[in-house]
Amino acid sequence: MEGGTFLRLGADPPTLDPHLTTDVNSAIYAVEIFGGLMTIDKNIAIVGDLAEGWDVSSDGATTTFRIRPNAKFHNGRSVTAGDIKWSLERAADPATEAFNASVFLGDIVGVRERLSGAATEISGIRVINDRTLTITIDAPKPYFLSKLTYPVSFVLDRENVESGRKWIFEPNGTGPFRLGEYIPGEVLLLTRFEDYHLGPAKLDAVEFLISGGNSMLMYENDELHITGIPLTLLAGVSDPSNPLSKEIVLAPPQFDVDYFGFNTTQPPFDDVKVRQAFNYAVDRKTLASTLLQDLMVPAQGILPPGFPGYNPDLKGYDYDPVKALQLLRESKYGTGELPRITLTLPGSFGAAINPSIEAMLAMWEENLGVEISILQTEWAIFLQDLHQNRFQMFGGLGWIADYPDPENFLDVLFHSESSNNQSDYSNPQLDVLLERARVEMDETARFELYHQAEKIIVEDAPWVPLWHSNGGSVLIKPNVQDYFLFPLVIPKYRYVYFTE
Known part of the structure; x- marks a missing residue:
């Protein structure tokens, strides 16, 4: 039957502006209130949202989108191609400070110039008429349409946005x-x-x-x-x-991974052997089977099981406290005391620490002799500082896929130029592989590049990948x-x- 109100618990979103959305709490609301050219349907397929159809040029670089004639804002006004162009340019406006614009829109020609303030428009977006626009990217990329499902690409009503700072409490979206x-x-x-x-x-x-x-x-x-x-x-x-x-x-199971992260430019995590030692010193398997009652699967790498590009043969860090201590002693910090380590977690000051985190802290102390201080900050502030790479070590985090493509994990999180590279991690060899994968149109060859990339990430250990949800x-x-x-x-x- 139709009607009724569905009741559930929720959480305050750090933002309701889709262009500023970087977290799950905000995205849960954004995808219901707003929409963009593309969306993901109940079969996890990339399908048209505001776009009723699209054609790709022979060189694979330009996509012509046709807007649905019945697509409307919540106030009844029809959505036009001009609205989409303005919205994408607003997301890429440096004044908007859309953290994810470079990651999810950066393939579009002219976006980087717009982000730098060198251009007032995005040269790769052209309005043909009210119901047609073209978007040109810098090279054919198999995941491009997937990126247009992310909230930073959602369409907004210019008049609504420019009505004042409180527009977000009365948003004129296009969502259901x-x-x-x-x-x-x-x-x-x-x-x-x-x-x-x-x-x-x-x-x-x-x-x-x-x-x-x-x-x-x-x-x-x-x-x-x-x-x-x-x-x-x-x-x-x-x-x-x-x-x-x-x-x-x-x-x-969710397409996710929980992890601890290190700032690879700050002592002692500027030494790969220290990072590897922390990985070997954690008994993921025991924690998953006891504290987490097998609701989580220990992570060997970054990509979750069942996800496109997942490598079942990837070898991660099995629990080996002897090897962990050996690596720590071989590091440049092995002959003296480690610098003081602070782990920053999201949460109110004095809030209870998750038992699994407490268990891992105990393992690091027992196996490596490392005592770690805890600092907790409110979620919205935590995100701001995380995006500025201000933490020495951070945890209490997970990444859930935005769309079903390995690029959304490996490139978005670990390319040296990605704004989502929270560890300030850089490996030129990895960057080359990720950049080759961006333009590789053969799926088998592309996934092989991602397998090589993920192996490098695991070996370099900018994270301690913990586990994936097991349903x-x-x-x-x-x-x-x-x-x-x-x-x-x-x-x-x-x-x-x-x-x-």
């Missing part, structure tokens, strides 16, 4: 839902956009309860339609004698249908409906 209400710390309400060009959502609204609470208790009191199951309660909820066991839905269990009310549990962040609430 409007922003109905947002009270920070309390609630964020999305309401159905009736004229959505891909067909209106079946739900009236989605309400994210940001004020928090005991999610299991709220679920049992019918205050939520979905909740995760805490590890401590999983066995009891799964017991067939528990009525809730019939409402368990198994979630697929899990959630509770979903029996009257909820088509709530798809996707392995990455894509628009999903337009599919959901209630049976009663």
Whole structure:
């Protein structure tokens, strides 16, 4: 049936401006309120959003997009090619300070000139008429359309944006839902956009309860339609004698990786042997099977199992405390005391540390004799400092795929010129491989380049890759249908409906 409000817990987003979005919390809302030329559908395929079709030139560099005639902003105004051009130029305007613009739009001819302030327009974007525009990239690249699904490429209404700083609380988007209400710390309400060009959502609204609470208790009191199951309660909820066991839905593995990162330009992590030592000193397998109850799979590298380009033969860091200590002693810091190490984590000052992080800190102390200080900062501030490479060591982080392509992990996170290279890591040999992979159109050859690149990254150890999610269990009310549990962040609430 149509109608009804879907209730779930949520979190305050660091931003609701899609061009400034860099995190999952912000993206969850951005993909529902806004949209761009392309999107990812429920089959994890790259499909047209505002674009009803496109043609690629014979040289593979220029794509001509045709805008859907029924594509509208939430105020009813038709979306034009000019809106898309203005939006991309706004994202690349240095005054916008869109952190991810260079990464996700940098293939477009003229974007780097716009980002540097040398140009006021993007030369590679041409408006042909209200419903047609062309985008030219610097070379044919197989993942280009995928990048246009990222929020930094979403279309905005110029009049709305230029109306004042509070525009983001009344955004005029093109997505399946409007922003109905947002009270920070309390609630964020999305309401159905009736004229959505891909067909209106079946739900009236989605309400994210940001004020928090005991999610299991709220679920049992019918205050939520979905909740995760805490590890401590999983066995009891799964017991067939528990009525809730019939409402368990198994979630697929996420396309993600959790990790610790090192600033490779700061002591002691400017020495690769120190970084390798920290990797060997962590018993991922035991932590995954005990503390995490096999809900995570120990990471051998960066790409998650099942992801395009995943290399099942990649050899990572098995637990070897003897080798770890040997490497530390062989490093340039091995003859004296290590510099003081501070691990920065997202979270409120004094908040409880995740037990798995505490366990790893204990392993580093026991196996390497290293005592690490903890510093916690609020999430929004943490992201700002992370983007400025201000941390010596950082953790409590994960990366989830934005689109199904290995470029989104290996190039976006580890190329020396990427703004998302949080470790300040640089290897010219790696850069060459990644740049070759960008323009390799044969998938087999391309994935082989990524296999070589990932091997170098693992050996250089700018991260301690920890694990990938192994799926899990959630509770979903029996009257909820088509709530798809996707392995990455894509628009999903337009599919959901209630049976009663």
